[in-house]
Structure formats: C-alpha cells, structure tokens
Amino acid sequence: MSMGPGAGGPPWRHLRSDRSVVDNKIERKTLRRVLEFARPHRRLITAFLAVTVVDAALVVAPPLLLKTIIDDGVSSGDTTLVVWLALLVALVAIVDAAFGLVTGWLSSRIGEGLIYDLRTQVFAHVQRQSLAFFTRTQTGALVSRLNNDVIGAQRAFTSTLQGTVSNIIAAVVVGVTMLFLSWPVTVLCLALFPILLIASKLVGARLADLSRAQMDGNADLGNAMTERFNVGGAMLLKLFGRREAEDIAYAEKAAVVRDLGIRISLLTRIFFAAMTLVPSLATALVYGIGGYLAIRGDLSVGTIVALGVLLTRLLGPLQGLSNVRIDVMTALVSFDRVFEVLDLPSLIQEKPDAVALPSTASKLEFDHVAFTYPRADQISLASLETVARTESRDSGQVLHEVTFTAQPGQMVALVGPSGAGKTTITHLVARLYDVESGTVRVDGHDVRDVTLQSLEDVVGYVTQDAHMFHDTIRANLLYARPGADDTDVWASLEAAQIAHLVRSLPDGLDTVVGDRGYRLSGGERQRLAIARLLLKAPSIVVLDEATAHLDSESEAAVQQALDAALEGRTSLVIAHRLSTVRDADLILVLDDGRVVQQGTHADLLAAGGLYATLHATQFREVPTAPVPG
Numbered sequence: 001m002s003m004g005p006g007a008g009g010p011p012w013r014h015l016r017s018d019r020s021v022v023d024n025k026i027e028r029k030t031l032r033r034v035l036e037f038a039r040p041h042r043r044l045i046t047a048f049l050a051v052t053v054v055d056a057a058l059v060v061a062p063p064l065l066l067k068t069i070i071d072d073g074v075s076s077g078d079t080t081l082v083v084w085l086a087l088l089v090a091l092v093a094i095v096d097a098a099f100g101l102v103t104g105w106l107s108s109r110i111g112e113g114l115i116y117d118l119r120t121q122v123f124a125h126v127q128r129q130s131l132a133f134f135t136r137t138q139t140g141a142l143v144s145r146l147n148n149d150v151i152g153a154q155r156a157f158t159s160t161l162q163g164t165v166s167n168i169i170a171a172v173v174v175g176v177t178m179l180f181l182s183w184p185v186t187v188l189c190l191a192l193f194p195i196l197l198i199a200s201k202l203v204g205a206r207l208a209d210l211s212r213a214q215m216d217g218n219a220d221l222g223n224a225m226t227e228r229f230n231v232g233g234a235m236l237l238k239l240f241g242r243r244e245a246e247d248i249a250y251a252e253k254a255a256v257v258r259d260l261g262i263r264i265s266l267l268t269r270i271f272f273a274a275m276t277l278v279p280s281l282a283t284a285l286v287y288g289i290g291g292y293l294a295i296r297g298d299l300s301v302g303t304i305v306a307l308g309v310l311l312t313r314l315l316g317p318l319q320g321l322s323n324v325r326i327d328v329m330t331a332l333v334s335f336d337r338v339f340e341v342l343d344l345p346s347l348i349q350e351k352p353d354a355v356a357l358p359s360t361a362s363k364l365e366f367d368h369v370a371f372t373y374p375r376a377d378q379i380s381l382a383s384l385e386t387v388a389r390t391e392s393r394d395s396g397q398v399l400h401e402v403t404f405t406a407q408p409g410q411m412v413a414l415v416g417p418s419g420a421g422k423t424t425i426t427h428l429v430a431r432l433y434d435v436e437s438g439t440v441r442v443d444g445h446d447v448r449d450v451t452l453q454s455l456e457d458v459v460g461y462v463t464q465d466a467h468m469f470h471d472t473i474r475a476n477l478l479y480a481r482p483g484a485d486d487t488d489v490w491a492s493l494e495a496a497q498i499a500h501l502v503r504s505l506p507d508g509l510d511t512v513v514g515d516r517g518y519r520l521s522g523g524e525r526q527r528l529a530i531a532r533l534l535l536k537a538p539s540i541v542v543l544d545e546a547t548a549h550l551d552s553e554s555e556a557a558v559q560q561a562l563d564a565a566l567e568g569r570t571s572l573v574i575a576h577r578l579s580t581v582r583d584a585d586l587i588l589v590l591d592d593g594r595v596v597q598q599g600t601h602a603d604l605l606a607a608g609g610l611y612a613t614l615h616a617t618q619f620r621e622v623p624t625a626p627v628p629g
C-alpha cells in the first residue's frame with residue numbers, strides 16, 4: 001500500500017524523462033543478460049516481489065473497513081464494533097508501514113548490490129582497454145555516462161520493477177473493488193481518467209523536448225566555464241583581452257536556459273492543474289451520484305465514503321502505469337549501454353598460451369616493423385559518438401620497415417624531426433600498441449607471445465609528462481613496487497637526485513603530489529618519475545628526455561638521475577641532449593617513420609645528411625657538464 005518509491009517516484013518525474021528511449025530497439029539478448037545480472041540477487045528479488053504484491057493488495061483494506069465502521073457500527077450504534085474496526089484500521093496502517101520498511105531495505109540491498117556488480121565489472125574492463133581506447137575516448141564523457149547508466153540500470157530492479165508490479169496489482173484490486181461496490185459510479189469516474197492521460201501525454205512530450213534543450217543549455221554553460229576557468233583558458237582570455245566578449249557570449253547562453261526554465265515551469269503548472277482537477281471532478285461525481293443513489297436507497301453511506309477513498313488510491317497507479325513503457329525502456333537502455341562497454345574488446349589481448357618473460361630479459365629487437373594507429377571506429381563506443389566526435393579516417397602508416405637491435409646493456413638513441421615516429425616506436429616495446437607487420441622481440445620472444453604482466457615488469461618507462469596520482473610521494477613510488485620499504489624508497493630518491501627536495505618538504509614522503517597536490521616543477525616531476533622507475537628496477541628502460549627548459553642546475557640533476565636509471569640496463573631513449581647521443585651505442589635517425597640513418601655519433605657526423613643537420617640545430621649541450629669536443 002505504501003506507494004513511496006514503489007510508485008516510481010512523483011508522477012511528474014515522467015514528464016522530464018526522455019521519451020525518445022521508446023524508439024530504441026532492445027534485443028532479446030539484452031533481456032537475457034539483464035536476468036543473468038539479476039541471478040545472484042534472485043532470492044532477494046523474489047522476497048521483494050512477494051512483499052510488494054501483498055502490500056499492493058492491502059490498499060483496499062482501510063476503505064472497506066471504513067465502510068463497515070459507518071454502515072454496521074455507526075448506523076446501528078455498535079460502539080464495540082466501531083472501536084475494534086478502528087483498531088484494525090490502525091493495525092493495517094502499522095503493517096503497511098512495516099512492509100514499507102521491508103521493501104525499502106530489500107530494494108536498497110538489491111539496488112546497491114547491482115550497482116556494486118556493475119561498477120566493479122566496468123572498472124576492471126575499462127582498465128584493461130588498450131591505450132588507443134583512452135586516446136580516442138573523452139574520458140570525462142565516458143565516466144559520467146557510465147555513472148548515470150549504472151544508476152539507471154539499478155533503477156530497473158528497484159523502482160521500475162516494484163512500481164510496475166505494485167501499480168498493476170493496486171489498479172486491478174482497487175478497480176475491481178470499486179466496481180463491486182458500485183459499478184455505475186465507478187464506470188463514470190473511470191471515464192474521466194483518459195482526460196488525464198491525454199493531458200499527460202501532450203504536455204509530457206513537449207516538456208521532454210524542453211527539458212532536453214535545457215539540459216543541453218546547462219551543459220553548454222558548464223563547458224564554457226570549465227574551458228575558461230582553468231589556468232590555460234583564463235590566461236588566454238586575459239592575454240587576448242576578451243572579457244567583454246566572453247561576458248556577452250555567456251549571457252546569451254544563460255538567457256536561453258532562463259527562457260526555457262520559465263516555459264518548463266508554466267507547462268508543469270498546467271499539468272498539475274489537470275492532475276488535481278480530474279480527481280476533484282471524479283470525487284464530485286462519487287458524492288453526487290453516490291449521494292443520489294444513497295437517497296434512493298441503492299447505496300449505503302459507508303459505500304460512498306469507501307468509493308471516495310478508493311478513488312484517491314487509483315490515481316497514482318494509473319498514472320504510473322501510463323509510463324511503464326518509458327520506465328522499462330529507460331532502464332533497459334541503461335543496461336544496454338553498460339553492456340556495450342563491457343563488450344568492447346581490448347585491441348591488446350594476451351594469448352591463452354602466453355609465456356612469462358624472465359625478469360632479466362634485456363635484448364630488444366625491432367624486425368621490419370610497420371605500424372598504423374588504429375582508427376577511431378575500431379576502438380570507440382557507438383553511443384559515445386555524439387559526445388566524442390570520431391573520425392574514421394586512417395592516420396596512414398606511421399612507421400615503415402623499422403629494424404634495429406639493442407643488445408643487453410646497450411643504449412639506443414632515437415633522434416629525428418617532430419612527428420618522425422620516435423614516441424610511436426617506444427609505444428611498441430611494452431605493447432601499448434601492436435605492430436601492423438613485422439615483429440618486436442624481447443629476449444627473442446615476440447612481445448605478442450608473452451604475458452602482459454611479465455612484459456610490463458621487464459620494461460620501465462619515463463615519459464616527459466610523467467603522471468603522478470593525487471597521493472603521497474610514498475604512495476606514488478610504491479605504485480612501482482608495493483612491497484618496498486623506506487630504505488629502498490630513499491635510495492631510489494637519492495639516485496634520482498630528488499631526495500634533498502623531498503627531505504626539505506614539511507611532510508617529507510607523505511607530501512601529496514599530483515594534479516591538486518604539491519606542484520612539482522617539470523624537472524622535479526621527471527626525477528620523481530625516475531625514482532619510481534629505479535624502484536621498479538626493470539631490465540629495459542624506455543625514456544623520453546625532457547625538452548622542457550630546465551635551468552642548468554636541474555638539467556644537470558636530471559642528467560645524473562638518468563645516468564643512474566640507465567646504468568647496466570638496455571635502454572631506448574628519445575634523445576634531446578648532446579651527451580646522450582654521444583654516449584649512445586646506436587643512434588637511429590628517423591624521418592617520416594623510416595630509419596634513414598643509423599650508427600654511432602662519430603659515424604653519423606662523418607656521414608653528413610639528416611643527422612648532421614639535426615646535430616647542428618637540435619642538440620643542446622648540458623651547460624654544467626660540457627662535453628669536450
């Protein structure tokens with residue numbers, strides 16, 4: 001009887017829901033999978049439905065008891081009967097409240113359990129997507145969509161399920177009881193209800209359109225602020241003196257949202273007027289016609305009162321049922337979108353018979369490697385396409401016929417103009433992407449034949465914009481080796497030339513770094529990343545030397561840290577420093593995805609060509625440690 005969330009929330013909630021969902025086609029497969037998700041909770045769902053059915057059927061008890069109180073108790077002056085029946089009405093109310101508690105408890109256990117299942121599965125799955133997925137997908141859009149859809153899917157099992165079941169039972173039980181009490185009055189009353197349904201449909205469709213436009217408008221306002229209220233955007237705005245123009249553009253957008261808000265509120269009021277008018281008219285009918293029939297002796301006074309009360313209990317369920325289709329479809333569409341993410345295969349798959357690379361593996365070979373970045377349509381989600389504009393154009397082959405070998409302990413330097421493919425080559429080592437043709441081997445094993453974990457253990461990366469989680473320095477370092485103790489942590493910080501800085505911070509290792517934490521300079525961040533790498537101690541190191549304009553002191557510190565990182569390890573380095581190329585055992589000169597020259601610094605300088613040009617224009621001397629020559 002307690003309609004609460006069972007009735008699916010307030011009746012006007014539907015007016016705001018997106019009616020376009022019913023245009024979607026839900027496959028039988030989706031339904032089957034939804035049931036699979038529900039299976040672990042089937043006991044709770046059964047109990048939930050049982051309580052809901054009994055509760056919905058109880059809705060007619062109080063009106064019928066009221067009828068008996070008036071007709072049998074009050075009319076015949078039977079005080080005992082009146083008292084007992086009144087107590088019974090109170091008892092029904094208490095039972096109803098208890099049922100309400102039980103359904104609330106059951107529904108939250110089912111709902112939260114389901115959210116937990118979906119969330120953990122989605123997180124685990126998205127985490128295992130290839131890097132290509134993350135470069136193409138707007139993470140913010142994906143995250144908010146998933147959050148909304150997971151909650152939408154949960155609603156299917158709680159309010160939608162309970163609402164539908166309890167509304168059907170309540171409408172049937174109340175309708176039949178009313179017909180049984182007086183069919184002429186009931187038929188006349190029910191004839192009024194279609195007016196309500198038509199009004200709700202007409203206004204609802206319009207309101208849904210307006211609400212969607214308002215949501216888009218609000219999103220527009222939000223985006224405008226996010227883009228301008230970050231440091232980069234705010235700086236651009238100031239540097240180009242666009243304050244006034246920005247004010248006007250924002251005010252225009254805000255005005256659209258304001259006007260839509262006014263129209264929505266007006267329409268909602270019209271709808272409310274219809275909502276309250278129809279039941280009032282029906283009540284007038286009950287008492288008018290019922291009263292007339294009572295005077296004629298065809299109906300008792302108790303029956304009129306019971307009909308009046310029952311009428312009020314019919315409105316909610318009928319209203320709810322008129323929107324069942326939208327509710328169910330909305331929930332299923334949410335499920336469908338979550339499944340879409342769960343079904344997205346990762347481009348990088350581990351073979352079932354993959355072997356573990358030994359942790360000492362240190363020889364790296366590229367054998368006639370060609371590579372093309374995957375197209376957006378190979379990795380993106382169809383339903384996110386409206387948010388993240390995808391292009392299906394191929395980026396074209398980025399690497400062609402790349403062949404080289406880094407023997408254990410050797411340093412191979414990659415040099416070449418911007419866009420030549422240096423970073424791309426480094427991505428292929430730890431299988432961030434797979435080659436198109438040719439082979440990348442570590443210790444003679446094709447990287448596609450080994451387990452991802454063992455490959456990730458063997459290869460360590462230091463990128464230019466080394467990412468740190470918003471967490472303490474200790475936690476960020478232990479990410480590389482969870483079991484390491486403080487001695488190891490300090491040793492790696494020492495070797496990376498960053499220990500003195502960490503020591504000088506008031507919270508030391510417990511200083512929070514990352515996006516919203518302590519702001520590290522470019523050089524400090526890279527040295528911290530090197531410390532993290534040293535703690536991981538991989539046998540192959542891939543690193544991108546900083547090109548940021550470090551002052552000479554931190555440049556020398558980074559250089560020393562790098563020396564420590566490369567010591568005794570095989571390395572692939574995107575080189576920006578003269579000292580690095582001089583020290584390299586092999587330099588690969590890349591141009592437009594091809595290795596156009598290779599050899600040592602001296603050989604290449606002597607040969608002339610692209611390397612000699614790059615040498616003259618790109619390589620910077622480390623100021624504090626000049627190399628004679």
Ligand SMILES: Nc1ncnc2c1ncn2[C@@H]1O[C@H](COP(=O)(O)OP(=O)(O)OP(=O)(O)O)[C@@H](O)[C@H]1O
Binds near residue numbers: 421
């Ligand atoms: N995720 C991507 N999707 C499609 N194309 C890409 C992607 N990343 C890079 N490219 C393209 O691949 C080519 C090689 O890029 P890469 O980043 O490897 O060059 P680079 O030599 O490292 O350049 P830089 O020195 O400027 O960092 C470029 O033409 C670039 O536009």
